[in-house]
Amino acid sequence: MPRxxxxxxxxxxxxxxxxxxxxxxxxxxxxxxxxxxxYAAVSGVVLAASLLSSVAQPVFGVLTDRRAMPWLLPVSTLLGGLGIALSCLSGSYALTLTFVAVSGVGVAAYHPESARVARLVSEGSHSAMGWFSVGGNVGFxxxxxxxxxxVASGGLRLAPLFVVPALVGSVLCLPVLRALETTERGGSGGAAGTGTDDKLSFVKLSLAVVCRSIxxxxxxxxxxxxxxxxxxGSTAAGTVALFVLYLGGAVGSVLGGSLAGRWNRVAVARWSYLVSVAxxxxxxxxxxxxIYVFVVLTSAGLYVPFSLQVxxxxxxxxxxxxxASGITLGLTVSIGGLAAPLIGSVADATSLRTALTPLILMPALSWLLFRTLPEPAAPKLMAAARQTGDDTDAELSPSRDHR
Structure with a gap:
């Protein structure tokens, strides 16, 4: 299958x-x-989605380093959909938390393996990984x-319809798995690279992504x-704001991959976080x-570094x-949900504005951490990763990656 x-x-x-x-x-x-x-109760729901996911992400990452598990893609997709649907049907708060947590585990299982597969297929291309990340942003x-x-059509009782995207996603995984069969049969397990691990820089990067996630x-x-x-306004006014916050991420991810072709990833991420502060x-x-204008700027600013960080x-x-994929694409993203109950508690005690004000510091901390990071030389991927020539990059992005 073409790349x-x-x-x-x-x-x-x-x-x-x-x-x-x-x-x-x-x-x-x-x-x-x-x-x-x-506010505290709904923060607990967000926490439930994040907590098990935060623990599971690095576990699945370690497992995919040892053995390729592409079957996780369709299975985890179905698990994510079923968890959300069941959380809306349960009348009990405890069951709601449980089913949301199940969905979080499904999401956790998906990301390390999908990022490994995307790297294998893209040969480490920034633009290709940017397009892969766009999918997640569009989903958001x-x-x-x-x-x-x-819900507006019939309330939470229509929640079984939420399973439809999971069914579509799991079916779409199947041709990809068949295309990977020959490569994976070699027993390599994935797009492993050669080189020396820079653990200190990785820790700093992870802390920056945690701040972004919060x-x-x-x-x-x-x-x-x-x-x-x-x-x-009405609930619709708030829904529009959330939609804008998520949709801007799709633009930000594509822009990030394009900018990384002109400047290095660390510089692009550093300037993006500085814009995000304002x-x-x-x-x-x-x-x-x-406020909608600043929601757009916030979304773009926080998402330009997203695929670059992976x-x-x-x-x-x-x-x-x-x-690395499990932590940067999963753990550090999910762990931001751990702060949600604290924000909710402060909002219950004071106001939402007071509770949200400390979030201004988070991209500032990410900016400071990125000031200490070097731009690594991309390692050579294994020859098994090569499926097509570099000309496919031109089809995915107007700018070429300078690797």
Whole structure:
């Protein structure tokens, strides 16, 4: 299968999984309306989706370093969808937390293996990995639309419809798995690279992604409620803000891959985080409809470094690609949800604005950490990874990668 076609299918499959990460935050206003959950209670739902996922991500990363497990792609996709659907049907808060956690485990199992496969297919191309990441961003962006359409049509009882993207995503995985069969039969397990692991830089990178995650998940959890409160509008006004926050990520990921072809990844990520500081401050403090402009800037600023951080992590740990992917694409993203209950508790005690204000510091910390990071030389991938020539990069991105 041509590389560009495989990347597109992986990207669509990525969207079908990450729609369930976005669905958790999208369901928050409906849980508040239909079940009278407090800010702290809905923060607990976000925590449940993040907690097991945070623990499971590096475990699956280590496993994929030892043995290729492409079957995880369809299985984990189905698990993510079933968990979200069942969380909406259960009447008990404890069962809601349990099913959301099950969905989180499915998402955790998907990311390390999918990132390993994407790296194998793309041969480490920044633009190709950017397109792979776009799928996840589109999934996030589609989540509030999916949840709003389904729940507005018949309430949470129509939640079984949430399984449809999981079915689509699992079916799309099958041609990719067949295309990989020949490569995986060699027993290599994946796109391993040669070189020396730079563990210190990887730790700094991971801390920067954690700070980014706290800012993004904190905003995505409460942006719907905050915009509705600030503008005195309906639930739809908040849903639009969440949609914009997620959709801007698709633009940011493509832009990040393109900019990395001109400048190095560390420089692009550093400037993006600096822009994000002002953008998050605008979301928190700027009044009126102008808040939507700052939501767009925040989304783009936080997502430009997203796919770049994945390839940076893989290049800092060239001998442990699965582990690096599990941490940068999964663990550090999920762990941001651990801060959600604290934000919710502060909001219950004071106000949402007060609770969201500390998030301005998060991209600033990421910027400081990136100032200490070197740009690694991309390691050579194994010859088995070569499926097509470099001309396929031109089909995926207008700018060539300078590797």
């Amino acid at each position: 560009n076609k495989t990347i597109i299918m992986l990207s669509v499959g990525h969207a079908c999984v990450d729609i369930y990460q976005g669905a958790v935050a999208s369901l928050v206003p409906f849980f508040v309306a239909e079940r009278a959950y407090s 962006a589609a989540a509030p639309l999916m949840v709003t359409v389904v 800012a993004f998940i904190g905003l995505s959890t409460f942006i719907s409620l905050y915009v509705k409160q600030r503008l005195g 953008a998050v401050a605008g979301v928190v403090f700027v009044p009126g409809p102008a 390839t940076l992590g893989q290049d800092y740990l060239p001998t442990r690609v699965g582990t």
